[in-house]
């Protein structure tokens with residue numbers, strides 16, 4: 001029983017990084033959060049990875065927070081997307 005519990009709770013690094021991504025999307029169950037916390041508590045590489053993705057996330061959030069497309073670019077982009085949408089509908 002103890003082996004089963006440990007096998008179920010223990011993640012490898014690949015699964016841990018996948019769960020970190022899922023957690024950032026807000027899609028992590030309670031048990032997966034526990035499994036991830038356990039793994040991060042014993043794996044220094046995943047702790048480092050978690051710190052790096054957090055910093056990258058904060059950096060990209062700040063980069064895009066005040067960026068806006070110019071109005072003329074927005075209208076051109078909308079026109080192109082509308083044309084693409086129409087051609088996709090016509091070809092379907």
Ligand SMILES: [Zn+2]
Pocket residue numbers: 012013014016039043044045046
């Ligand atoms: Zn790890």
